[in-house]
Amino acid sequence: AKIVTDVVCPFCGTLCDDLEVKVTDDDKQILEVYNACVIGTEKFLHSQAKDRLKVPMKQDEEGNWSEVSINEAVEYTAQMLAKAKKPLMYGWSSTNCEAQSIGGEIAELCGAVVDNTATVCHGTTLIAVQDVGVPSCTLGEVKNRADRIIFWGCNPAHAHPRHMSRYSIFPRGFFTGKGHKARKMIVVDPRTTDTAKMADIHMQLEQGRDYELLSALRVALRGAPLPEKVAGIPRETIIDAAETLKSGRFVVIFFGMGVTQSLSKNHNIDIAIMLTKDLNEHTKAAIMPMRGHYNVTGSGEVLGWQFGYPFSVDLSRGFARYNPGDSSSNDLLRRDEVDAVFVLGSDPGAHFPISSVKKIANLPSVCVDPHYTPTTAVCKLHMPVAFVGVEVGGCTYRMDAVPIHARKVVDAPEGMLTDEEFLKMVLKRIKEIKGVA
């Protein structure tokens, strides 16, 4: 056996790049995963599952599944996308940037809407950033400089398990030699999460009243009068939190879906960014979304450089339009505006509202994923592929928008295509069907 070092974990947006994986000498099997958290380890071990789907499967009208060849899978996908008037190409967050860019090319050629998982998580963040800009930083700067950390509407203890130990709370950095002893941690969450239990100040606000509490913190920073309670939090606690932040050398606000998907949505992030701006009048401050899928940031970057917009890009008129709420996946599905669905690197079957999932079930549809997922159950074709970050490398973007090259650790099962290879075959076939050079 041998050890592969400097492996990047392809699970969450923390993209830990210090993993070591013990593999057999023939590069076929993973024996042990070191340094990863429990969910990261599972991602590697899952690729070794004995019951892993290895051949494409097609569902007939009666709901019976049968094996098809890779060429048949390519043909079905290419015909579906080429013939559709307005296909939806959704997902992209659990694959590499190389595959994402081919997906964009196909979308442009077919007049598709291309959307990623930000549409149901940090899309509101992206809208807010377009509204008011964003003072941000890298996770390296957090480790080396930050001494005041806020986790707002997120629970890294469970969702990003090594975030606190690698970057935000525990590590000793260049200017943070005392590690967690010199850091103050504020958690804003209606629930008493495991992250909240570790906080110096836990502001257990009333559900959905983030905007008011963010406003109150801005008021407190200015030293202006506050009512007795805001969002269920006593005035003294708000003032204490504001003073704690002001007294720091470097404040970072990390925020998650508890605030991006609660009442006020992008306006919550607008004002959180304005709070960060206000804090910069007293000290240094930055703000960063806790991105979930390991390369959802990459999908936004790739769509950004291809079409100018980070998600919900409608190419059906031959040029890029962007209007979240109109050109976003669930809105299109709900209004019956798409006539085919292509899913890669995500699982809308598990995460979209049931009304949208039912719409997918009634359309020609393809699911490209290493796993058999709830999306598979409602799609007409499932194309299994290699695990990115385990069986194929590629470019990925961490939550702070730093690109990191993921490494291949073991070989994919024989004959298994990567996302990129499959998409290239589909693109080639679509060009033939459409008679494009």
Ligand code: SF4
């Ligand atoms: Fe992987 Fe995230 Fe765990 Fe790091 S924190 S090992 S990136 S799942």
